[in-house]
Amino acid sequence: MTERLYAGDVFSDLAPVWKDDPDRGARIARRVVRNARVGGRVLDVGCGTGFVLKNIRAEAAARGKRLGKVVGIDLADGMVDRASLRRGVRALTGDALALPFIDQAFDVVVATDVVRFVDDPERFVRELFRVTMPGGTIVIELVARKNGTRVRTRGLPRESLLRQFVALRRSYGVADVTKTLEELGCEVAEWLGRSRPVDHDPEFLARIARWSGTPQDQTVARRLRTMHPARARSPRSMVLVARVPGPRTGSMPIRVRDLPGWTPARVERVLSGLPMATGYEVVVKPLRYKKHPHVAAYCEFNAKRITIQVPVPFRAFSEPVPYRAKRLRKPRRGKMRFRWYWRMLRFERPDELIRYLYLHEYYHWYLREIRGKRSAAETACDRFALQQLGRGR
Numbered sequence: 001m002t003e004r005l006y007a008g009d010v011f012s013d014l015a016p017v018w019k020d021d022p023d024r025g026a027r028i029a030r031r032v033v034r035n036a037r038v039g040g041r042v043l044d045v046g047c048g049t050g051f052v053l054k055n056i057r058a059e060a061a062a063r064g065k066r067l068g069k070v071v072g073i074d075l076a077d078g079m080v081d082r083a084s085l086r087r088g089v090r091a092l093t094g095d096a097l098a099l100p101f102i103d104q105a106f107d108v109v110v111a112t113d114v115v116r117f118v119d120d121p122e123r124f125v126r127e128l129f130r131v132t133m134p135g136g137t138i139v140i141e142l143v144a145r146k147n148g149t150r151v152r153t154r155g156l157p158r159e160s161l162l163r164q165f166v167a168l169r170r171s172y173g174v175a176d177v178t179k180t181l182e183e184l185g186c187e188v189a190e191w192l193g194r195s196r197p198v199d200h201d202p203e204f205l206a207r208i209a210r211w212s213g214t215p216q217d218q219t220v221a222r223r224l225r226t227m228h229p230a231r232a233r234s235p236r237s238m239v240l241v242a243r244v245p246g247p248r249t250g251s252m253p254i255r256v257r258d259l260p261g262w263t264p265a266r267v268e269r270v271l272s273g274l275p276m277a278t279g280y281e282v283v284v285k286p287l288r289y290k291k292h293p294h295v296a297a298y299c300e301f302n303a304k305r306i307t308i309q310v311p312v313p314f315r316a317f318s319e320p321v322p323y324r325a326k327r328l329r330k331p332r333r334g335k336m337r338f339r340w341y342w343r344m345l346r347f348e349r350p351d352e353l354i355r356y357l358y359l360h361e362y363y364h365w366y367l368r369e370i371r372g373k374r375s376a377a378e379t380a381c382d383r384f385a386l387q388q389l390g391r392g393r
Contacts, residue, residue: 015078029055040107046114047072050083134246250278359385
């Protein structure tokens with residue numbers, strides 16, 4: 001059993017006695033809603049019992065800001081079950097190091113006191129970055145230093161829930177997390193939090209010991225209950241607010257040339273819910289083909305224009321899409337050989353074709369304008385478009 005799955009089992013067992021911090025949830029929610037765009041999607045990684053998600057919904061309602069999908073994910077089934085009992089909270093089971101979401105899916109991603117319970121913090125931060133839209137925000141709360149309430153677990157049996165929980169706690173420097181975010185091009189602001197991590201609260205640790213139920217745990221629980229709060233060395237939390245590179249505001253004008261039945265407003269409705277290539281113009285025009293309809297689109301970086309061509313007359317057609325190329329080990333006659341992976345797409349309506357072609361060209365824009373890389377990665381653009389096809393519907 002891997003370490004992450006083991007952590008999921010421990011937190012599932014802790015779910016019935018887990019203690020929420022309403023003040024911390026409200027403070028994080030205010031920061032999330034402040035940075036979210038109208039209609040933006042929000043993801044809470046390591047959502048636990050869903051108290052942050054509940055506060056985000058309440059804060060957005062109080063500010064009169066309409067949000068899109070607000071969802072949480074947690075490794076522990078028990079935590080997800082508790083979160084799902086809250087009204088208006090949607091939570092899923094999943095791994096924070098391999099989030100089951102497509103690239104650039106959320107406007108704001110929040111992780112509250114999760115970094116200490118993952119075994120690869122750099123991979124964790126990069127996964128948060130992957131699912132955040134350009135111009136979006138990543139909010140991470142983590143413990144600023146290692147010191148905290150000391151719990152002696154030497155005499156506790158292996159099945160002790162308290163012993164397992166304390167063994168999962170790690171300490172990573174704030175500078176390490178900040179360095180990873182800055183390497184990704186994010187602008188990072190640090191805020192000293194006022195929260196006291198719940199796992200350093202002697203009362204909460206005593207509750208875990210009582211829930212564990214072994215005689216040794218009961219002894220530890222009695223000792224923790226008599227501990228004076230002043231003696232409990234509580235670390236301070238830090239809140240990192242990272243702005244992902246990319247435009248947050250701007251326009252993407254749409255023009256339609258000689259395409260009967262289509263207007264800019266209709267194209268805008270077709271592209272609703274998709275990421276925006278801010279600063280570029282989208283032109284939709286007809287494609288006059290000879291025998292069979294096919295896909296045609298291109299991105300002009302100098303003119304800052306994305307052109308999408310729709311076959312006229314339009315007939316349903318299929319198009320093979322190469323989304324991956326694997327280089328073979330043995331070259332033939334000194335030439336590199338590749339194995340191509342294909343997916344056959346069927347376009348029944350023009351709006352399906354427009355969405356796909358826009359997503360393909362958008363990723364060219366993203367690679368060039370946001371990441372500063374070469375934009376000729378056709379298979380990467382096809383793979384991104386395939387991932388995003390069902391979005392916004």
